[in-house]
Amino acid sequence: xxxxxxxxxxxxxxxxxxxxxxxxxxxxxxxxxxxxxxxxxxxxxxxxxxxxxxxxxxxxxxxxxxxxxxxxxxxxxxxxxxxxxxxxxxxxxxxxxxxxxxxxxxxxxxxxxxxxxxxxxxxxxxxxxxxxxxxxxxxxxxxxxxxxxxxxxxxxxxxxxxxxxxxxxxxxxxxxxxxxxxxxxxxxxxxxxxxxxxxxxxxxxxxxxxxxxxxxxxxxxxxxxxxxxxxxxxxxxxxxxxxxxxxxxxxxxxxxxxxxxxxxxxxxxxxxxxxx
Amino acid sequence: xxxxxxxxxxxxxxxxxxxxxxxxxxxxxxxxxxxxxxxxxxxxxxxxxxxxxxxxxxxxxxxxxxxxxxxxxxxxxxxxxxxxxxxxxxxxxxxxxxxxxxxxxxxxxxxxxxxxxxxxxxxxxxxxxxxxxxxxxxxxxxxxxxxxxxxxxxxxxxxxxxxxxxxxxxxxxxxxxxxxxxxxxxxxxxxxxxxxxxxxxxxxxxxxxxxxxxxxxxxxxxxxxxxxxxxxxxxxxxxxxxxxxxxxxxxxxxxxxxxxxxxxxxxxxxxxxxxxxxxxxxxxxxxxxxx
Numbered sequence: 011x012x013x014x015x016x017x018x019x020x021x022x023x024x025x026x027x028x029x030x031x032x033x034x035x036x037x038x039x040x041x042x043x044x045x046x047x048x049x050x051x052x053x054x055x056x057x058x059x060x061x062x063x064x065x066x067x068x069x070x071x072x073x074x075x076x077x078x079x080x081x082x083x084x085x086x087x088x089x090x091x092x093x094x095x096x097x098x099x100x101x102x103x104x105x106x107x108x109x110x111x112x113x114x115x116x117x118x119x120x121x122x123x124x125x126x127x128x129x130x131x132x133x134x135x136x137x138x139x140x141x142x143x144x145x146x147x148x149x150x151x152x153x154x155x156x157x158x159x160x161x162x163x164x165x166x167x168x169x170x171x172x173x174x175x176x177x178x179x180x181x182x183x184x185x186x187x188x189x190x191x192x193x194x195x196x197x198x199x200x201x202x203x204x205x206x207x208x209x210x211x212x213x214x215x216x217x218x219x220x221x222x223x224x225x226x227x228x229x230x231x232x233x234x235x236x237x238x239x240x241x242x243x244x245x246x247x248x249x250x251x252x253x254x255x256x257x258x259x260x261x262x263x264x265x266x267x268x269x270x271x272x273x274x275x276x277x278x279x280x281x282x283x284x285x286x
Numbered sequence: 287x288x289x290x291x292x293x294x295x296x297x298x299x300x301x302x303x304x305x306x307x308x309x310x311x312x313x314x315x316x317x318x319x320x321x322x323x324x325x326x327x328x329x330x331x332x333x334x335x336x337x338x339x340x341x342x343x344x345x346x347x348x349x350x351x352x353x354x355x356x357x358x359x360x361x362x363x364x365x366x367x368x369x370x371x372x373x374x375x376x377x378x379x380x381x382x383x384x385x386x387x388x389x390x391x392x393x394x395x396x397x398x399x400x401x402x403x404x405x406x407x408x409x410x411x412x413x414x415x416x417x418x419x420x421x422x423x424x425x426x427x428x429x430x431x432x433x434x435x436x437x438x439x440x441x442x443x444x445x446x447x448x449x450x451x452x453x454x455x456x457x458x459x460x461x462x463x464x465x466x467x468x469x470x471x472x473x474x475x476x477x478x479x480x481x482x483x484x485x486x487x488x489x490x491x492x493x494x495x496x497x498x499x500x501x502x503x504x505x506x507x508x509x510x511x512x513x514x515x516x517x518x519x520x521x522x523x524x525x526x527x528x529x530x531x532x533x534x535x536x537x538x539x540x541x542x543x544x545x546x547x548x549x550x551x552x553x554x555x556x557x558x559x560x561x562x563x564x565x566x567x568x569x570x571x572x573x574x575x576x577x
Contacts, residue, residue, distance in 0.1 A: 052462045180460050183328050184489050188531060208463060247462055247463065248462075248463050252534045256562070260562060275541055282562065283545055
Protein backbone atom coordinates (compact mmCIF):
# COMPACT_ATOMS: atom_id res chain seq x y z
CA UNK A 11 0.00 0.00 0.00
CA UNK A 12 1.23 3.47 -0.88
CA UNK A 13 -0.10 5.99 1.55
CA UNK A 14 -0.17 9.81 1.50
CA UNK A 15 -1.08 11.27 4.88
CA UNK A 16 -1.84 14.99 4.99
CA UNK A 17 1.11 15.79 2.72
CA UNK A 18 2.17 19.44 2.47
CA UNK A 19 4.89 20.65 0.15
CA UNK A 20 6.02 24.00 -1.19
CA UNK A 21 8.93 25.06 -3.34
CA UNK A 22 11.38 27.55 -1.85
CA UNK A 23 12.24 28.24 1.76
CA UNK A 24 9.04 29.57 3.24
CA UNK A 25 5.50 28.36 2.98
CA UNK A 26 3.84 30.51 0.33
CA UNK A 27 0.06 30.11 0.14
CA UNK A 28 0.00 31.47 -3.42
CA UNK A 29 2.77 29.26 -4.79
CA UNK A 30 1.82 27.08 -7.75
CA UNK A 31 2.35 23.34 -7.85
CA UNK A 32 2.49 23.05 -4.09
CA UNK A 33 0.62 20.39 -2.12
CA UNK A 34 -1.80 21.35 0.63
CA UNK A 35 -2.83 18.42 2.77
CA UNK A 36 -3.02 15.58 0.26
CA UNK A 37 -4.21 12.21 1.61
CA UNK A 38 -4.97 9.04 -0.35
CA UNK A 39 -4.11 5.37 -0.61
CA UNK A 40 -2.99 3.34 -3.64
CA UNK A 41 -3.34 -0.42 -3.24
CA UNK A 42 -1.62 -3.15 -5.19
CA UNK A 43 -3.64 -4.16 -8.23
CA UNK A 44 -5.55 -0.87 -8.32
CA UNK A 45 -5.63 1.48 -11.32
CA UNK A 46 -6.04 5.09 -10.25
CA UNK A 47 -6.07 8.11 -12.57
CA UNK A 48 -5.11 11.50 -11.17
CA UNK A 49 -6.53 14.41 -13.18
CA UNK A 50 -5.42 18.00 -12.88
CA UNK A 51 -4.73 21.09 -14.96
CA UNK A 52 -1.24 22.53 -15.57
CA UNK A 53 0.14 23.86 -12.30
CA UNK A 54 -2.32 21.93 -10.11
CA UNK A 55 0.46 20.07 -8.28
CA UNK A 56 0.17 16.73 -10.02
CA UNK A 57 3.85 16.36 -10.94
CA UNK A 58 4.86 17.45 -7.45
CA UNK A 59 2.65 14.68 -6.14
CA UNK A 60 4.25 12.14 -8.52
CA UNK A 61 7.73 13.02 -7.24
CA UNK A 62 6.60 12.28 -3.68
CA UNK A 63 5.67 8.69 -4.55
CA UNK A 64 9.27 7.44 -4.45
CA UNK A 65 11.00 10.09 -2.39
CA UNK A 66 12.32 12.33 -5.19
CA UNK A 67 10.63 14.97 -3.09
CA UNK A 68 9.72 14.51 0.57
CA UNK A 69 6.86 16.21 2.42
CA UNK A 70 7.48 19.40 4.43
CA UNK A 71 4.56 18.28 6.60
CA UNK A 72 2.72 14.96 6.75
CA UNK A 73 4.18 11.76 5.37
CA UNK A 74 4.31 9.33 2.48
CA UNK A 75 4.64 5.61 3.24
CA UNK A 76 5.28 2.77 0.81
CA UNK A 77 4.43 -0.60 2.32
CA UNK A 78 5.04 0.94 5.74
CA UNK A 79 8.37 2.58 4.82
CA UNK A 80 8.57 6.35 5.27
CA UNK A 81 10.11 8.18 2.26
CA UNK A 82 12.00 10.48 4.65
CA UNK A 83 13.95 7.51 6.01
CA UNK A 84 17.07 7.41 3.83
CA UNK A 85 17.96 3.89 4.94
CA UNK A 86 14.92 2.49 3.05
CA UNK A 87 14.97 4.88 0.11
CA UNK A 88 16.49 2.39 -2.36
CA UNK A 89 13.94 -0.24 -1.45
CA UNK A 90 11.15 2.32 -1.92
CA UNK A 91 12.54 3.26 -5.33
CA UNK A 92 12.68 -0.40 -6.35
CA UNK A 93 9.05 -0.84 -5.39
CA UNK A 94 7.76 2.39 -6.98
CA UNK A 95 8.64 2.86 -10.65
CA UNK A 96 8.23 6.30 -12.24
CA UNK A 97 7.70 6.96 -15.95
CA UNK A 98 7.85 10.55 -17.20
CA UNK A 99 6.44 12.54 -20.08
CA UNK A 100 9.24 12.78 -22.59
CA UNK A 101 10.19 9.40 -24.07
CA UNK A 102 13.49 10.82 -25.33
CA UNK A 103 14.76 11.72 -21.85
CA UNK A 104 14.41 8.33 -20.21
CA UNK A 105 16.40 5.86 -22.29
CA UNK A 106 20.16 5.93 -21.83
CA UNK A 107 21.73 2.74 -23.21
CA UNK A 108 22.66 1.96 -26.80
CA UNK A 109 20.29 -0.99 -27.18
CA UNK A 110 16.81 -1.68 -25.88
CA UNK A 111 17.81 -4.68 -23.77
CA UNK A 112 20.78 -2.92 -22.20
CA UNK A 113 18.47 -0.13 -21.22
CA UNK A 114 16.06 -2.52 -19.53
CA UNK A 115 19.00 -4.29 -17.82
CA UNK A 116 20.27 -1.06 -16.26
CA UNK A 117 18.08 -1.24 -13.15
CA UNK A 118 18.54 -4.95 -12.33
CA UNK A 119 22.31 -4.59 -12.89
CA UNK A 120 22.39 -1.90 -10.25
CA UNK A 121 20.57 -4.22 -7.86
CA UNK A 122 23.65 -6.48 -8.11
CA UNK A 123 21.70 -9.48 -9.35
CA UNK A 124 23.47 -12.48 -10.97
CA UNK A 125 23.67 -12.35 -14.77
CA UNK A 126 21.24 -15.24 -15.27
CA UNK A 127 18.62 -13.45 -13.16
CA UNK A 128 19.19 -10.21 -15.07
CA UNK A 129 18.73 -12.03 -18.37
CA UNK A 130 15.52 -13.59 -17.14
CA UNK A 131 14.09 -10.30 -15.88
CA UNK A 132 14.97 -8.42 -19.06
CA UNK A 133 13.35 -11.07 -21.25
CA UNK A 134 10.24 -11.17 -19.10
CA UNK A 135 9.88 -7.39 -18.97
CA UNK A 136 10.30 -6.96 -22.72
CA UNK A 137 7.78 -9.74 -23.38
CA UNK A 138 5.36 -8.09 -20.94
CA UNK A 139 5.35 -4.82 -22.92
CA UNK A 140 5.40 -6.57 -26.31
CA UNK A 141 8.89 -5.36 -27.29
CA UNK A 142 10.87 -8.63 -27.38
CA UNK A 143 11.56 -8.47 -31.08
CA UNK A 144 13.10 -5.00 -30.67
CA UNK A 145 15.62 -6.08 -28.00
CA UNK A 146 18.67 -5.35 -30.16
CA UNK A 147 17.38 -2.07 -31.59
CA UNK A 148 18.84 1.31 -30.75
CA UNK A 149 16.26 3.23 -28.69
CA UNK A 150 16.38 6.32 -30.92
CA UNK A 151 15.00 4.30 -33.86
CA UNK A 152 11.77 3.53 -32.00
CA UNK A 153 8.47 5.44 -32.11
CA UNK A 154 7.38 7.47 -29.08
CA UNK A 155 4.93 4.79 -27.96
CA UNK A 156 7.59 2.09 -28.27
CA UNK A 157 10.06 4.19 -26.26
CA UNK A 158 7.53 4.59 -23.45
CA UNK A 159 6.95 0.83 -23.46
CA UNK A 160 10.70 0.26 -23.13
CA UNK A 161 10.79 2.77 -20.27
CA UNK A 162 8.03 0.78 -18.57
CA UNK A 163 9.92 -2.49 -19.20
CA UNK A 164 12.94 -0.94 -17.47
CA UNK A 165 10.76 -0.28 -14.44
CA UNK A 166 9.08 -3.72 -14.55
CA UNK A 167 12.49 -5.43 -14.54
CA UNK A 168 12.91 -4.10 -10.99
CA UNK A 169 9.80 -6.09 -10.01
CA UNK A 170 8.03 -3.02 -8.65
CA UNK A 171 4.74 -3.09 -6.81
CA UNK A 172 3.61 0.33 -7.96
CA UNK A 173 3.89 2.16 -11.26
CA UNK A 174 3.50 5.94 -11.38
CA UNK A 175 3.13 7.56 -14.81
CA UNK A 176 3.49 11.35 -14.93
CA UNK A 177 1.80 12.48 -18.16
CA UNK A 178 3.40 9.53 -19.92
CA UNK A 179 0.88 9.76 -22.79
CA UNK A 180 1.13 13.52 -23.38
CA UNK A 181 3.74 13.45 -26.14
CA UNK A 182 2.47 10.35 -27.96
CA UNK A 183 0.44 10.20 -31.15
CA UNK A 184 -3.03 8.62 -30.88
CA UNK A 185 -1.81 5.18 -31.89
CA UNK A 186 1.05 5.30 -29.39
CA UNK A 187 -1.38 6.47 -26.73
CA UNK A 188 -3.76 3.57 -27.38
CA UNK A 189 -0.84 1.12 -27.24
CA UNK A 190 0.24 2.47 -23.87
CA UNK A 191 -3.26 2.52 -22.39
CA UNK A 192 -3.82 -1.05 -23.54
CA UNK A 193 -0.58 -2.04 -21.78
CA UNK A 194 -1.70 -0.34 -18.56
CA UNK A 195 -4.97 -2.26 -18.71
CA UNK A 196 -2.96 -5.51 -18.86
CA UNK A 197 -0.52 -4.52 -16.11
CA UNK A 198 -3.17 -3.47 -13.61
CA UNK A 199 -3.54 -7.04 -12.31
CA UNK A 200 0.11 -7.16 -11.22
CA UNK A 201 0.96 -3.68 -9.97
CA UNK A 202 -0.78 -0.69 -8.48
CA UNK A 203 -0.93 2.04 -11.15
CA UNK A 204 -1.17 5.79 -10.61
CA UNK A 205 -1.61 7.39 -14.03
CA UNK A 206 -1.37 11.18 -13.99
CA UNK A 207 -2.88 13.07 -16.93
CA UNK A 208 -5.07 15.97 -17.96
CA UNK A 209 -6.77 13.89 -20.63
CA UNK A 210 -10.19 13.15 -19.18
CA UNK A 211 -10.90 10.38 -21.69
CA UNK A 212 -8.06 8.35 -20.14
CA UNK A 213 -9.76 8.52 -16.74
CA UNK A 214 -12.63 6.36 -17.97
CA UNK A 215 -10.50 3.21 -17.68
CA UNK A 216 -9.68 3.73 -14.01
CA UNK A 217 -10.98 1.91 -10.96
CA UNK A 218 -10.86 5.25 -9.21
CA UNK A 219 -10.37 8.85 -10.30
CA UNK A 220 -8.91 11.63 -8.19
CA UNK A 221 -8.95 15.29 -9.21
CA UNK A 222 -6.26 17.60 -7.89
CA UNK A 223 -6.54 21.36 -8.06
CA UNK A 224 -4.49 24.03 -6.36
CA UNK A 225 -2.61 21.34 -4.44
CA UNK A 226 -5.66 19.65 -2.96
CA UNK A 227 -7.60 16.53 -3.87
CA UNK A 228 -10.98 18.05 -4.72
CA UNK A 229 -12.85 14.96 -5.96
CA UNK A 230 -12.41 11.24 -5.65
CA UNK A 231 -14.51 8.25 -6.71
CA UNK A 232 -15.29 5.93 -9.59
CA UNK A 233 -15.31 7.62 -13.01
CA UNK A 234 -19.10 7.50 -12.98
CA UNK A 235 -19.26 9.25 -9.62
CA UNK A 236 -16.69 11.92 -10.42
CA UNK A 237 -18.06 12.88 -13.83
CA UNK A 238 -21.58 13.26 -12.45
CA UNK A 239 -20.49 16.77 -11.39
CA UNK A 240 -21.23 17.77 -14.99
CA UNK A 241 -20.13 21.19 -16.21
CA UNK A 242 -18.84 22.03 -12.73
CA UNK A 243 -15.71 20.10 -13.70
CA UNK A 244 -14.62 23.25 -15.56
CA UNK A 245 -13.90 25.02 -12.27
CA UNK A 246 -10.93 22.62 -11.93
CA UNK A 247 -9.73 23.46 -15.46
CA UNK A 248 -10.97 20.17 -16.89
CA UNK A 249 -13.63 19.13 -19.36
CA UNK A 250 -16.12 16.29 -19.39
CA UNK A 251 -15.33 13.23 -21.49
CA UNK A 252 -17.28 13.61 -24.75
CA UNK A 253 -19.63 10.67 -24.22
CA UNK A 254 -20.42 11.79 -20.68
CA UNK A 255 -21.26 15.28 -21.92
CA UNK A 256 -23.72 13.86 -24.48
CA UNK A 257 -25.19 11.46 -21.92
CA UNK A 258 -25.78 14.19 -19.33
CA UNK A 259 -27.53 16.37 -21.94
CA UNK A 260 -29.80 13.46 -22.90
CA UNK A 261 -30.41 12.52 -19.29
CA UNK A 262 -31.84 15.95 -18.56
CA UNK A 263 -34.51 15.52 -21.26
CA UNK A 264 -35.12 11.80 -20.72
CA UNK A 265 -34.69 11.05 -16.99
CA UNK A 266 -35.43 7.33 -17.40
CA UNK A 267 -33.00 6.87 -20.32
CA UNK A 268 -30.07 5.52 -18.29
CA UNK A 269 -29.90 3.47 -15.12
CA UNK A 270 -26.21 4.34 -14.77
CA UNK A 271 -24.16 7.05 -16.49
CA UNK A 272 -22.67 5.64 -19.72
CA UNK A 273 -18.94 6.30 -20.16
CA UNK A 274 -18.01 4.64 -23.45
CA UNK A 275 -19.52 4.79 -26.94
CA UNK A 276 -20.66 1.16 -26.49
CA UNK A 277 -22.41 1.86 -23.20
CA UNK A 278 -24.16 4.90 -24.66
CA UNK A 279 -25.36 3.08 -27.77
CA UNK A 280 -26.47 -0.01 -25.82
CA UNK A 281 -28.51 2.16 -23.49
CA UNK A 282 -30.10 4.03 -26.40
CA UNK A 283 -30.97 0.83 -28.22
CA UNK A 284 -32.57 -0.81 -25.21
CA UNK A 285 -34.65 2.28 -24.43
CA UNK A 286 -38.12 2.56 -25.81
CA UNK B 287 -5.40 30.57 -54.90
CA UNK B 288 -2.86 31.68 -52.35
CA UNK B 289 -0.58 28.66 -51.99
CA UNK B 290 0.02 26.21 -54.80
CA UNK B 291 1.87 22.96 -54.19
CA UNK B 292 2.40 21.21 -57.49
CA UNK B 293 3.70 17.68 -57.85
CA UNK B 294 6.28 18.13 -55.09
CA UNK B 295 8.71 15.35 -54.21
CA UNK B 296 11.36 15.49 -51.53
CA UNK B 297 13.94 12.96 -50.33
CA UNK B 298 16.09 13.34 -47.23
CA UNK B 299 19.76 12.33 -47.72
CA UNK B 300 19.12 11.79 -51.42
CA UNK B 301 21.74 9.74 -53.27
CA UNK B 302 23.00 8.09 -50.10
CA UNK B 303 22.23 4.64 -48.66
CA UNK B 304 20.16 6.44 -45.99
CA UNK B 305 17.80 8.13 -48.45
CA UNK B 306 14.22 8.48 -47.18
CA UNK B 307 11.57 9.70 -49.57
CA UNK B 308 9.29 11.95 -47.54
CA UNK B 309 7.03 13.43 -50.25
CA UNK B 310 5.99 11.74 -53.49
CA UNK B 311 4.26 13.97 -56.02
CA UNK B 312 2.17 16.03 -53.58
CA UNK B 313 -0.25 18.53 -55.10
CA UNK B 314 -2.69 20.80 -53.29
CA UNK B 315 -3.89 24.38 -53.21
CA UNK B 316 -4.83 26.56 -50.28
CA UNK B 317 -7.04 29.62 -50.71
CA UNK B 318 -7.13 32.75 -48.60
CA UNK B 319 -9.18 32.43 -45.44
CA UNK B 320 -9.36 28.64 -45.50
CA UNK B 321 -8.66 26.47 -42.50
CA UNK B 322 -7.06 23.21 -43.53
CA UNK B 323 -5.94 20.32 -41.34
CA UNK B 324 -3.11 18.10 -42.50
CA UNK B 325 -3.43 14.65 -40.96
CA UNK B 326 -1.58 11.38 -41.09
CA UNK B 327 0.37 9.05 -38.86
CA UNK B 328 3.86 9.82 -37.56
CA UNK B 329 6.35 9.79 -40.44
CA UNK B 330 3.78 10.35 -43.20
CA UNK B 331 5.46 13.54 -44.44
CA UNK B 332 3.29 16.19 -42.72
CA UNK B 333 6.16 18.18 -41.24
CA UNK B 334 8.19 17.97 -44.46
CA UNK B 335 5.21 19.33 -46.37
CA UNK B 336 4.60 22.32 -44.09
CA UNK B 337 8.27 23.28 -44.18
CA UNK B 338 7.84 23.65 -47.94
CA UNK B 339 5.04 26.19 -47.47
CA UNK B 340 7.38 29.01 -46.45
CA UNK B 341 10.53 27.97 -48.25
CA UNK B 342 12.36 26.35 -45.32
CA UNK B 343 12.66 23.32 -47.58
CA UNK B 344 12.74 23.60 -51.38
CA UNK B 345 11.09 21.00 -53.58
CA UNK B 346 13.52 18.68 -55.35
CA UNK B 347 10.83 18.08 -57.93
CA UNK B 348 7.73 20.15 -58.67
CA UNK B 349 7.16 23.63 -57.27
CA UNK B 350 5.59 25.62 -54.47
CA UNK B 351 4.14 29.03 -55.25
CA UNK B 352 3.06 31.48 -52.53
CA UNK B 353 0.99 34.48 -53.62
CA UNK B 354 2.43 34.21 -57.13
CA UNK B 355 6.08 33.80 -56.09
CA UNK B 356 7.99 30.52 -56.47
CA UNK B 357 9.67 29.60 -53.15
CA UNK B 358 12.97 28.93 -54.91
CA UNK B 359 13.53 32.67 -55.27
CA UNK B 360 16.28 34.16 -53.15
CA UNK B 361 16.78 37.38 -51.24
CA UNK B 362 13.99 39.82 -50.51
CA UNK B 363 11.30 37.78 -52.23
CA UNK B 364 12.07 34.76 -50.02
CA UNK B 365 11.92 37.00 -46.95
CA UNK B 366 8.54 38.15 -48.21
CA UNK B 367 7.30 34.56 -48.37
CA UNK B 368 8.51 33.84 -44.87
CA UNK B 369 6.72 36.92 -43.59
CA UNK B 370 3.48 35.93 -45.34
CA UNK B 371 3.57 32.32 -44.15
CA UNK B 372 4.28 32.07 -40.42
CA UNK B 373 5.35 28.65 -39.21
CA UNK B 374 4.80 27.60 -35.58
CA UNK B 375 6.72 24.43 -34.80
CA UNK B 376 5.80 21.74 -32.30
CA UNK B 377 6.56 22.81 -28.71
CA UNK B 378 7.49 26.31 -29.96
CA UNK B 379 8.14 27.54 -26.41
CA UNK B 380 11.34 25.43 -26.45
CA UNK B 381 12.74 27.96 -28.91
CA UNK B 382 12.12 31.05 -26.82
CA UNK B 383 15.18 32.85 -25.56
CA UNK B 384 14.42 36.49 -24.78
CA UNK B 385 14.31 37.98 -21.29
CA UNK B 386 10.85 39.47 -21.51
CA UNK B 387 7.65 38.61 -23.30
CA UNK B 388 7.81 41.97 -25.11
CA UNK B 389 11.29 41.28 -26.52
CA UNK B 390 10.28 37.76 -27.52
CA UNK B 391 7.21 38.92 -29.46
CA UNK B 392 9.11 41.93 -30.90
CA UNK B 393 12.01 39.85 -32.19
CA UNK B 394 10.74 39.09 -35.69
CA UNK B 395 9.25 42.50 -36.58
CA UNK B 396 12.34 44.24 -35.17
CA UNK B 397 14.46 42.18 -37.56
CA UNK B 398 12.14 43.28 -40.34
CA UNK B 399 12.99 46.90 -39.48
CA UNK B 400 9.85 47.78 -37.51
CA UNK B 401 10.63 50.22 -34.69
CA UNK B 402 9.24 52.58 -32.08
CA UNK B 403 5.51 53.03 -31.72
CA UNK B 404 4.71 50.76 -34.60
CA UNK B 405 6.70 47.96 -32.99
CA UNK B 406 4.89 48.47 -29.71
CA UNK B 407 1.52 48.48 -31.47
CA UNK B 408 2.36 45.25 -33.25
CA UNK B 409 3.45 43.51 -30.08
CA UNK B 410 0.32 44.69 -28.29
CA UNK B 411 -1.87 43.50 -31.15
CA UNK B 412 -0.19 40.09 -31.40
CA UNK B 413 -0.39 39.47 -27.67
CA UNK B 414 -4.02 40.52 -27.45
CA UNK B 415 -4.84 38.45 -30.53
CA UNK B 416 -3.87 35.29 -28.63
CA UNK B 417 -5.58 36.45 -25.44
CA UNK B 418 -2.57 37.65 -23.45
CA UNK B 419 -2.87 40.79 -21.34
CA UNK B 420 -0.25 43.19 -22.76
CA UNK B 421 0.24 45.41 -19.73
CA UNK B 422 0.31 42.56 -17.23
CA UNK B 423 2.70 40.29 -19.10
CA UNK B 424 4.95 42.35 -21.37
CA UNK B 425 7.75 42.75 -18.81
CA UNK B 426 7.59 39.23 -17.42
CA UNK B 427 10.06 36.53 -18.29
CA UNK B 428 8.43 34.10 -20.75
CA UNK B 429 9.73 31.28 -18.56
CA UNK B 430 7.64 32.32 -15.54
CA UNK B 431 4.41 31.68 -17.43
CA UNK B 432 2.19 28.60 -17.49
CA UNK B 433 2.50 26.09 -20.34
CA UNK B 434 -0.58 27.47 -22.09
CA UNK B 435 0.62 31.07 -21.78
CA UNK B 436 4.09 30.20 -23.06
CA UNK B 437 2.55 28.49 -26.08
CA UNK B 438 0.54 31.64 -26.79
CA UNK B 439 3.61 33.88 -26.45
CA UNK B 440 5.35 31.67 -29.02
CA UNK B 441 2.40 32.01 -31.40
CA UNK B 442 2.22 35.79 -30.79
CA UNK B 443 5.90 36.03 -31.74
CA UNK B 444 4.99 34.68 -35.19
CA UNK B 445 1.76 36.71 -35.47
CA UNK B 446 3.74 39.90 -34.85
CA UNK B 447 5.14 39.52 -38.39
CA UNK B 448 1.53 39.94 -39.58
CA UNK B 449 1.52 36.76 -41.63
CA UNK B 450 -1.40 35.97 -43.91
CA UNK B 451 -1.11 32.26 -43.29
CA UNK B 452 -0.42 30.67 -39.93
CA UNK B 453 0.88 27.10 -40.09
CA UNK B 454 0.80 25.31 -36.73
CA UNK B 455 2.36 21.91 -36.04
CA UNK B 456 0.43 20.18 -33.20
CA UNK B 457 -0.40 23.49 -31.48
CA UNK B 458 -2.28 21.94 -28.55
CA UNK B 459 0.17 19.15 -27.67
CA UNK B 460 0.80 19.10 -23.92
CA UNK B 461 -1.80 21.77 -23.11
CA UNK B 462 -4.48 21.04 -20.52
CA UNK B 463 -8.17 21.24 -21.57
CA UNK B 464 -8.54 24.93 -20.68
CA UNK B 465 -5.33 25.95 -22.42
CA UNK B 466 -6.36 23.96 -25.45
CA UNK B 467 -9.86 25.42 -25.68
CA UNK B 468 -8.55 28.96 -25.19
CA UNK B 469 -5.97 28.54 -27.97
CA UNK B 470 -8.41 27.01 -30.46
CA UNK B 471 -10.97 29.75 -29.78
CA UNK B 472 -8.33 32.43 -30.37
CA UNK B 473 -7.37 30.86 -33.68
CA UNK B 474 -11.04 30.91 -34.72
CA UNK B 475 -11.27 34.60 -33.77
CA UNK B 476 -8.18 35.39 -35.83
CA UNK B 477 -9.76 33.74 -38.83
CA UNK B 478 -13.03 35.61 -38.40
CA UNK B 479 -11.61 39.04 -37.57
CA UNK B 480 -8.51 39.16 -39.74
CA UNK B 481 -9.24 36.59 -42.42
CA UNK B 482 -6.17 34.66 -41.36
CA UNK B 483 -5.59 31.43 -43.26
CA UNK B 484 -4.89 28.54 -40.88
CA UNK B 485 -3.05 25.33 -41.69
CA UNK B 486 -3.10 22.90 -38.78
CA UNK B 487 -0.94 19.81 -38.57
CA UNK B 488 -2.40 17.39 -36.07
CA UNK B 489 -3.13 13.85 -35.05
CA UNK B 490 -5.90 15.04 -32.84
CA UNK B 491 -9.36 14.49 -34.30
CA UNK B 492 -11.00 16.72 -31.70
CA UNK B 493 -8.81 19.72 -32.57
CA UNK B 494 -9.45 19.15 -36.25
CA UNK B 495 -13.20 18.96 -35.65
CA UNK B 496 -13.10 22.23 -33.76
CA UNK B 497 -11.31 24.41 -36.29
CA UNK B 498 -10.75 22.85 -39.70
CA UNK B 499 -13.15 22.96 -42.62
CA UNK B 500 -11.05 20.84 -44.92
CA UNK B 501 -8.83 17.82 -44.34
CA UNK B 502 -5.78 16.71 -46.30
CA UNK B 503 -4.48 13.26 -45.37
CA UNK B 504 -0.96 12.08 -46.17
CA UNK B 505 0.17 8.47 -46.20
CA UNK B 506 3.76 7.56 -47.02
CA UNK B 507 4.35 10.93 -48.66
CA UNK B 508 1.26 10.91 -50.87
CA UNK B 509 -2.03 12.80 -50.58
CA UNK B 510 -4.67 10.10 -50.08
CA UNK B 511 -7.63 12.30 -49.14
CA UNK B 512 -8.48 15.96 -49.73
CA UNK B 513 -11.99 17.10 -48.91
CA UNK B 514 -14.46 18.54 -46.39
CA UNK B 515 -13.92 17.55 -42.76
CA UNK B 516 -17.38 15.95 -42.46
CA UNK B 517 -16.76 13.80 -45.49
CA UNK B 518 -13.54 12.46 -43.97
CA UNK B 519 -15.25 11.82 -40.63
CA UNK B 520 -18.05 9.85 -42.31
CA UNK B 521 -15.97 6.74 -42.97
CA UNK B 522 -14.49 4.85 -40.03
CA UNK B 523 -12.65 2.37 -42.19
CA UNK B 524 -10.80 5.09 -44.08
CA UNK B 525 -9.88 6.97 -40.89
CA UNK B 526 -8.36 3.88 -39.29
CA UNK B 527 -6.63 2.89 -42.51
CA UNK B 528 -4.64 6.14 -42.32
CA UNK B 529 -3.91 5.85 -38.60
CA UNK B 530 -6.49 8.41 -37.47
CA UNK B 531 -8.37 7.23 -34.39
CA UNK B 532 -12.00 8.40 -34.38
CA UNK B 533 -13.06 10.47 -31.36
CA UNK B 534 -15.47 8.80 -28.91
CA UNK B 535 -18.25 10.93 -30.46
CA UNK B 536 -17.55 9.59 -33.92
CA UNK B 537 -17.28 6.06 -32.54
CA UNK B 538 -20.74 6.40 -31.02
CA UNK B 539 -22.10 7.71 -34.33
CA UNK B 540 -20.55 4.77 -36.21
CA UNK B 541 -22.09 2.31 -33.75
CA UNK B 542 -25.51 3.93 -34.14
CA UNK B 543 -25.21 3.78 -37.91
CA UNK B 544 -24.34 0.09 -37.67
CA UNK B 545 -27.60 -0.37 -35.76
CA UNK B 546 -29.59 1.32 -38.49
CA UNK B 547 -29.84 4.93 -37.27
CA UNK B 548 -28.80 7.44 -39.94
CA UNK B 549 -26.91 9.83 -37.65
CA UNK B 550 -24.46 12.20 -39.33
CA UNK B 551 -20.85 12.33 -38.05
CA UNK B 552 -20.85 14.87 -35.20
CA UNK B 553 -18.10 17.45 -34.64
CA UNK B 554 -19.15 18.40 -31.10
CA UNK B 555 -20.98 16.72 -28.19
CA UNK B 556 -23.90 19.08 -28.79
CA UNK B 557 -24.20 17.89 -32.37
CA UNK B 558 -24.30 14.23 -31.34
CA UNK B 559 -26.91 15.06 -28.70
CA UNK B 560 -29.12 16.71 -31.33
CA UNK B 561 -28.61 13.87 -33.80
CA UNK B 562 -29.63 11.35 -31.14
CA UNK B 563 -32.70 13.34 -30.12
CA UNK B 564 -33.79 13.73 -33.71
CA UNK B 565 -32.86 10.42 -35.27
CA UNK B 566 -32.81 7.88 -32.45
CA UNK B 567 -35.14 8.95 -29.65
CA UNK B 568 -37.75 10.81 -31.72
CA UNK B 569 -38.09 7.79 -33.95
CA UNK B 570 -38.84 5.63 -30.99
CA UNK B 571 -41.33 8.07 -29.53
CA UNK B 572 -43.01 9.68 -32.52
CA UNK B 573 -45.57 11.44 -30.29
CA UNK B 574 -42.86 13.43 -28.48
CA UNK B 575 -41.40 15.01 -31.63
CA UNK B 576 -40.80 18.70 -31.07
CA UNK B 577 -42.22 20.85 -33.82
